[in-house]
Amino acid sequence: xxxxxxxxxxxxxxxxxxxxxxxxxxxxxxxxxxxxxxxxxxxxxxxxxxxxxxxxxxxxxxxxxxxxxxxxxxxxxxxxxxxxxxxxxxxxxxxxxxxxxxxxxxxxxxxxxxxxxxxxxxxxxxxxxxxxxxxxxxxxxxxxxxxxxxxxxxxxxxxxxxxxxxxxxxxxxxxxxxxxxxxxxxxxxxxxxxxxxxxxxxxxxxxxxxxxxxxxxxxxxxxxxxxxxxxxxxxxxxxxxxxxxxxxxxxxxxxxxxxxxxxxxxxxxxxxxxxxxxxxxxxxxxxxxxxxxxxxxxxxxxxxxxxxxxxxxxxxxxxxxxxxxxxxxxxxxxxxxxxxxxxxxxxxxxxxxxxxxxxxxxxxxxxxxxxxxxxxxxxxxxxxxxxxxxxxxxxxxxxxxxxxxxxxxxxxxxxxxxxxxxxxxxxxxxxxxxxxxxxxxxxxxxxxxxxxxxxxxxxxxxxxxxxxxxxxxxxxxxx
Amino acid sequence: xxxxxxxxxxxxxxxxxxxxxxxxxxxxxxxxxxxxxxxxxxxxxxxxxxxxxxxxxxxxxxxxxxxxxxxxxxxxxxxxxxxxxxxxxxxxxxxxxxxxxxxxxxxxxxxxxxxxxxxxxxxxxxxxxxxxxxxxxxxxxxxxxxxxxxxxxxxxxxxxxxxxxxxxxxxxxxxxxxxxxxxxxxxxxxxxxxxxxxxxxxxxxxxxxxxxxxxxxxxxxxxxxxxxxxxxxxxxxxxxxxxxxxxxxxx
Numbered sequence: 001x002x003x004x005x006x007x008x009x010x011x012x013x014x015x016x017x018x019x020x021x022x023x024x025x026x027x028x029x030x031x032x033x034x035x036x037x038x039x040x041x042x043x044x045x046x047x048x049x050x051x052x053x054x055x056x057x058x059x060x061x062x063x064x065x066x067x068x069x070x071x072x073x074x075x076x077x078x079x080x081x082x083x084x085x086x087x088x089x090x091x092x093x094x095x096x097x098x099x100x101x102x103x104x105x106x107x108x109x110x111x112x113x114x115x116x117x118x119x120x121x122x123x124x125x126x127x128x129x130x131x132x133x134x135x136x137x138x139x140x141x142x143x144x145x146x147x148x149x150x151x152x153x154x155x156x157x158x159x160x161x162x163x164x165x166x167x168x169x170x171x172x173x174x175x176x177x178x179x180x181x182x183x184x185x186x187x188x189x190x191x192x193x194x195x196x197x198x199x200x201x202x203x204x205x206x207x208x209x210x211x212x213x214x215x216x217x218x219x220x221x222x223x224x225x226x227x228x229x230x231x232x233x234x235x236x237x238x239x240x241x242x243x244x245x246x247x248x249x250x251x252x253x254x255x256x257x258x259x260x261x262x263x264x265x266x267x268x269x270x271x272x273x274x275x276x277x278x279x280x281x282x283x284x285x286x287x288x289x290x291x292x293x294x295x296x297x298x299x300x301x302x303x304x305x306x307x308x309x310x311x312x313x314x315x316x317x318x319x320x321x322x323x324x325x326x327x328x329x330x331x332x333x334x335x336x337x338x339x340x341x342x343x344x345x346x347x348x349x350x351x352x353x354x355x356x357x358x359x360x361x362x363x364x365x366x367x368x369x370x371x372x373x374x375x376x377x378x379x380x381x382x383x384x385x386x387x388x389x390x391x392x393x394x395x396x397x398x399x400x401x402x403x404x405x406x407x408x409x410x411x412x413x414x415x416x417x418x419x420x421x422x423x424x425x426x427x428x429x430x431x432x433x434x435x436x437x438x439x440x441x442x443x444x445x446x447x448x449x450x451x452x453x454x455x456x457x458x459x460x461x462x463x464x465x466x467x468x469x470x471x472x473x474x475x476x477x478x479x
Numbered sequence: 480x481x482x483x484x485x486x487x488x489x490x491x492x493x494x495x496x497x498x499x500x501x502x503x504x505x506x507x508x509x510x511x512x513x514x515x516x517x518x519x520x521x522x523x524x525x526x527x528x529x530x531x532x533x534x535x536x537x538x539x540x541x542x543x544x545x546x547x548x549x550x551x552x553x554x555x556x557x558x559x560x561x562x563x564x565x566x567x568x569x570x571x572x573x574x575x576x577x578x579x580x581x582x583x584x585x586x587x588x589x590x591x592x593x594x595x596x597x598x599x600x601x602x603x604x605x606x607x608x609x610x611x612x613x614x615x616x617x618x619x620x621x622x623x624x625x626x627x628x629x630x631x632x633x634x635x636x637x638x639x640x641x642x643x644x645x646x647x648x649x650x651x652x653x654x655x656x657x658x659x660x661x662x663x664x665x666x667x668x669x670x671x672x673x674x675x676x677x678x679x680x681x682x683x684x685x686x687x688x689x690x691x692x693x694x695x696x697x698x699x700x701x702x703x704x705x706x707x708x709x710x711x712x713x714x715x716x717x718x719x720x721x722x723x724x725x726x727x728x729x730x
Contacts, residue, residue: 003595014583374579377540378593379568379644381561469541472575 003380004387011364012392018360019392022353023400026452029349030404030444035411036342037443038434045435046233048300049133051327053232054121054241056097056129056288057307059326060087061319067329070321071240072103072119073285074211076255081282083315090314093292097128098284100249102210104242108221109207110199118193118242120210122249122284129290134230134243139191141202141228148186148227150245155254155277156212156220184223185248190238191229202226212253220252233431237330247279255283300324350447354455357396361389361459372463373471386464393456397449405444412436485552486513487647487680488537493546495532495703506532507543508703514648519674520682521694529703530684531652537682538650539567551647568597572641574651574683578633580625580640586612587621590640597644604643611639614677615669631662638669642679651683655690667693 012019054070060083062075069075077083084096100122107115125131125144135143144150184205194200209221224244232238250256256279291307294300301324308322365372372385412434420432495507506529514520514537522530535541536548539555548555551570558566572593580589587608594604612618615635617628625633634654641649654670655663671693673679685691699707 003592003598006595010581010583370577370579371581374573374575374581375592375596376564377538377567377571377573378596378640379564379566380596381564384596467541469535472540472579 002387004384005391007375007388008391008395011388012395015360015364019396022356022360023396023403025356026350026353026397026400026448027403027407029346029353030401030448031407031411032349033342033346033447034405034408034436034440034444035434037440038408038412038436039432040338040342041435041437041440042433047327048323050232050234050237051330052323053130053134053237055321055323055326057291057304057323058289058311059321060287060289060311060315061285061321063317063319065319067321067325070286070326070329072101072121072211074103075285076253076283077285077287077318079282080284080287083318084287087287087289087311087314091291091310094311095129095290097124097288097290098246098282099123099128099286099288100246100253100255100283101285102212102249102253104211105209106206107197107199108209113197113199116193116197117240118189118208119240120187120208120242120244120249122244122246124246124281129288134188137230137232138188138228139231140194141188141226143188143228144186144245148245149183150186150248151251151279152182152185153277154251155258156222156252182223184225185244185252186227187224188228188230188243189226190235190241191231192235192238193240193242194226194229196239200226202229210249210252222252235430246284247281250279250281250283251277256280346447350451353448354451357393357452357455358458361392361456362462365389365459365463368463369466369471369474372466373468373473376466376468376471382464385466386460389456389460389463390453393452393454393460394449396456397452398445400452401445401448404448405441408444409436484516486515486549487551488512488514488682489549490533490537491547491549493533493536493543493548495529495536495541496544505703507536509546510703510705511546512698512705512708514680514682516647516680517674517678518680518682519671519693519695520698521691521696522682522684522698522700523688523691524686524700524706526686528700530686530700532703533700534650534652534682534684537648538571538573539563565597568593569644570647572644572646572649574634574637574641574649574654576653576656578625578630578637578657580628580633580636582624582626584625585622586617586625586628586636589625589636590643593640594643599644608639608643611642612636614673615639629662630658631665634658634662634666635669638666638673642673642677648680648682651681653685654683655685655687663687663690 059070060077061069061073062077065073065075080098084098087094087096102120102122104118104120105115106118107113123131123134125135128134187208189200200206203226205223205225207221208224209219212220230238230243232241254277256277258277289307289311291303291310294303304322304324308320308325312318312320375385415432415434422430422432490510490512493507493510494505497504497506510529510533522533524530532541536543537550539548539550542556550566553566555563555566580586581592584592587605590608590611591601591604594607595601609618609621612621615638617632617635617639620628620632625636628636634657638649638651638654641651649670651670655666658666667690670681670683674681674695683694691697695712696710697707698705699709
């Protein structure tokens with residue numbers, strides 16, 4: 001141990017009370033930073049995970065689709081099977097899945113209930129990229145199983161009415177009254193939707209009116225049976241997004257080989273009757289792409305952009321949206337604002353702590369001027385004096401950082417142990433939990449160290465530059 | 480002690496001018512003197528005559544405005560700021576009026592402190608410090624905090640501390656200035672004894688003619704100039720100072 005560190009330890013012991021106060025203030029600031037950051041990380045993780053239920057790492061859609069359509073595009077992606085295949089061939093490690101999507105309306109005709117909307121993600125439970133993250137979120141009922149009756153054997157019955165004059169054609173259909181032997185399609189709904197609408201619940205069958213054709217007014221009303229409910233952690237999305245089997249939606253939207261014939265009813269339109277369908281698994285509305293895990297998770301947005309660029313490079317004429325594009329669309333920059341505010345408040349507090357360290361050290365140096373003069377008389381070089389005060393800053397910052405981390409870990413442990421929930425929308429509960437990443441941990445220790453060292457460096461430099469004779473003379477007034 | 484060998488400290492035409500708040504003060508004016516090995520030199524003079532400034536220049540704590548200071552044969556004006564600290568630590572020992580012990584350190588730690596600054600072996604330093612503490616008669620309080628000692632005891636510790644690095648000269652600035660008369664005499668007797676037994680070359684400053692009488696050589700200072708330099712014993716310094724001062728004015 002060199003002389004500077006020996007003397008620095010002595011100084012720290014001598015002024016332990018005032019330094020303890022500073023250390024505690026910094027430690028509490030870092031505790032607050034850690035907790036807020038870890039909670040924000042958790043929230044971001046939840047939102048990110050939820051967002052990825054829709055897009056995985058990237059989603060390829062028809063060029064006419066915009067971001068909003070990712071909820072449930074009405075436009076089929078031509079050659080979806082070929083696109084999915086070529087992505088996997090051109091980008092090693094990338095996995096693709098074809099999804100069929102739709103927008104739905106439910107509650108029509110239910111007494112005392114308002115009509116509500118939802119978006120349907122048609123997934124392949126055996127192949128979908130995000131399947132485990134969906135299956136793991138089931139809170140009531142069950143996930144899809146192989147025994148589920150996912151096909152009716154026909155498209156929904158619907159009537160096409162030619163619009164008079166220049167008015168568009170209007171196509172509507174219904175399957176609300178099933179044909180004999182028909183069973184409802186299985187569906188998994190968001191738990192929040194069930195909280196808002198008591199007529200929704202596991203085991204219940206409802207009529208769901210779905211959009212079935214691209215950018216046109218074409219609907220089919222089908223019966224669905226709620227087999228399970230999921231909670232994503234983001235209730236606003238749970239209320240909106242439901243899951244059906246991709247083949248169910250293929251059948252409803254007519255993605256396959258349709259046989260049979262249409263009947264034209266003069267003055268009414270065309271009645272497309274009972275047409276058995278052989279669904280085409282290569283048809284769909286969205287190809288979702290799962291990229292390999294990044295080497296690190298310090299820059300998820302950057303990685304997201306990288307994935308998007310790679311996918312776009314294979315199909316430059318298609319629309320590719322990254323997971324982050326969708327996140328920004330649904331959550332805006334709220335997270336960014338919260339993050340900026342968090343950092344802002346931390347910066348202000350740390351600035352005040354830094355000022356306090358500088359002020360305390362300044363006053364100590366004033367009182368210690370004669371001691372500094374004596375050390376210089378005994379041969380201490382400027383840097384020996386400089387290091388005495390710098391080491392103090394280093395120790396203060398490090399101890400404060402470590403204490404801050406320990407405090408916050410303790411609080412997180414207690415909150416997790418107690419199981420803390422807060423009220424969210426529609427009577428839902430939002431779980432309070434934390435995710436600590438290495439970056440947060442590193443910042444929580446490095447930031448106070450850097451701050452304390454910088455704050456100590458100014459008075460340390462001042463002390464080091466004192467001329468010995470001046471220090472000895474001035475010191476005569478102190479101590 | 481008479482002149483012997485080369486001077487340990489040599490000042491040649493040293494002047495020191497301060498300019499504080501626009502007021503120019505000549506603290507030292509063309510001072511030349513030599514201090515030889517083994518000497519016990521007292522510097523005497525009224526308050527504000529430049530005694531401490533002279534000691535600070537000799538101790539390389541302050542640089543003269545003009546003139547040269549040689550320590551152990553080396554021209555210190557050619558030593559860089561970084562080196563001068565090292566040179567000070569190796570060649571010079573300091574005793575201050577207010578002892579300047581580090582309050583939180585024990586007596587022993589205070590004594591070895593200059594050695595640690597010079598990166599010397601702590602074990603050897605401790606052995607040596609204990610010997611020195613015995614010599615200055617304070618070894619029984621080695622493990623006490625410096626602040627718990629009386630003024631006389633603290634100054635003994637400060638003297639031991641000044642000797643820890645085997646300096647070529649010990650410079651003491653008003654070593655009895657903060658002590659009562661009994662303690663002052665004890666400290667001066669100790670300095671005389673160390674000078675006699677160890678051959679420690681010592682220069683001390685005092686405004687007290689009785690204390691200055693302990694020196695084997697006395698340099699009188701007035702208005703920044705040397706007005707007397709004598710090795711005569713039994714001199715009435717009050718009269719000498721007065722006489723030298725009168726002569727200086729006549730010249």
